[in-house]
Amino acid sequence: MKAERIAELERIAKEIRKLTIDEIGYLGVGHIGGAMSVVEVLTLLYHETMRVDPGYPRDPDRDWLVLSKGHAGPTLYATLALKGFFPKDWLHSLNKGGTKLPSHCDRNLTPGIDMTTGSLGQGFSAAMGIALGLSMEGRKSTVYAIIGDGESDEGQVWEAAMFAAHRKLSNLIAFTDFNKQQLDGTTKDILDLESLDDKWRAFGWFTQRVDGHDMAALDKAIQAAKAQAGRPSMIVMDTIKGKGCNFAEALLSNHNMSFGMDEARAAIAALGGAALGGDALGGDALGGDALGGDALGD
Ligand SMILES: Cc1ncc(C[n+]2csc(CCOP(=O)(O)OP(=O)(O)O)c2C)c(N)n1
Numbered sequence: 281m282k283a284e285r286i287a288e289l290e291r292i293a294k295e296i297r298k299l300t301i302d303e304i305g306y307l308g309v310g311h312i313g314g315a316m317s318v319v320e321v322l323t324l325l326y327h328e329t330m331r332v333d334p335g336y337p338r339d340p341d342r343d344w345l346v347l348s349k350g351h352a353g354p355t356l357y358a359t360l361a362l363k364g365f366f367p368k369d370w371l372h373s374l375n376k377g378g379t380k381l382p383s384h385c386d387r388n389l390t391p392g393i394d395m396t397t398g399s400l401g402q403g404f405s406a407a408m409g410i411a412l413g414l415s416m417e418g419r420k421s422t423v424y425a426i427i428g429d430g431e432s433d434e435g436q437v438w439e440a441a442m443f444a445a446h447r448k449l450s451n452l453i454a455f456t457d458f459n460k461q462q463l464d465g466t467t468k469d470i471l472d473l474e475s476l477d478d479k480w481r482a483f484g485w486f487t488q489r490v491d492g493h494d495m496a497a498l499d500k501a502i503q504a505a506k507a508q509a510g511r512p513s514m515i516v517m518d519t520i521k522g523k524g525c526n527f528a529e530a531l532l533s534n535h536n537m538s539f540g541m542d543e544a545r546a547a548i549a550a551l552g553g554a555a556l557g558g559d560a561l562g563g564d565a566l567g568g569d570a571l572g573g574d575a576l577g578d
């Protein structure tokens with residue numbers, strides 16, 4: 281990938297980070313830590329890699345994303361809004377009554393959300409089923425899935441891992457957001473996952489390990505995964521929980537934080553100006569009936 285394109289994607293990632301901080305700050309509480317650690321991968325997927333059409337979210341030939349760590353929904357909403365799936369002012373309706381943007385992803389509410397998630401482990405299994413179904417239909421679509429490291433404590437993740445390798449699901453490219461923290465502590469203390477990449481290799485997956493905040497390295501890993509035949513891919517991303525949000529980064533208590541617009545504005549300013557987030561979005565724009573009929577396209 282050319283240096284100019286990397287710089288452009290980094291600029292988009294910064295906007296997504298700002299929008300997400302603003303979105304959660306406007307509500308007053310949310311999963312800021314795990315939202316910040318997946319900014320780069322979502323930027324790359326939606327603004328470079330995936331075949332998606334914001335005007336036709338349910339295109340049967342699209343690529344799919346299952347955000348199995350569904351509590352990071354706010355980052356995905358900011359990414360989708362920036363891509364044009366829905367207006368940016370919907371972001372200020374996050375998790376309010378009548379919203380189309382609940383705290384965790386819901387495919388029946390939000391244009392561009394491919395799978396309902398939030399119960400850890402389940403989204404990942406659903407991704408295997410979707411990948412199998414698409415390959416049985418003979419479609420060229422790729423299914424991308426993102427799981428958390430704490431989520432990887434769920435036995436269901438490893439059942440799905442065996443199944444995908446057994447069925448040779450090469451149309452499945454998964455990521456682990458290895459931010460080394462889960463709800464109430466470090467993964468090392470709660471249930472040590474290392475060597476995580478060796479585990480995925482042992483389960484028969486084409487496995488790579490990269491810096492999850494390095495756009496060029498991530499892109500290279502996705503290209504290598506796409507070139508694989510006969511097995512699913514896992515990209516273990518070393519990340520930092522809370523990355524880029526000055527009051528949350530690397531804090532052990534950053535899983536689900538209360539903060540308001542004063543802190544949000546300061547964090548956004550630290551990233552370099554108010555840009556798209558902040559007060560520019562205006563008041564409570566609820567994504568309910570007021571926004572018109574069925575925007576899901578099916
Ligand atoms: C089955 C299930 N159990 C518990 C929870 C509550 N919960 C939400 S997020 C979370 C921690 C997840 O940790 P991790 O996967 O590391 O997420 P991240 O660090 O990316 O935020 C927990 C226990 C849940 N959503 N689903």
Ligand SMILES: [Mg+2]
Pocket residue numbers: 314428429430457458459460461462521
């Ligand atoms: Mg984690």
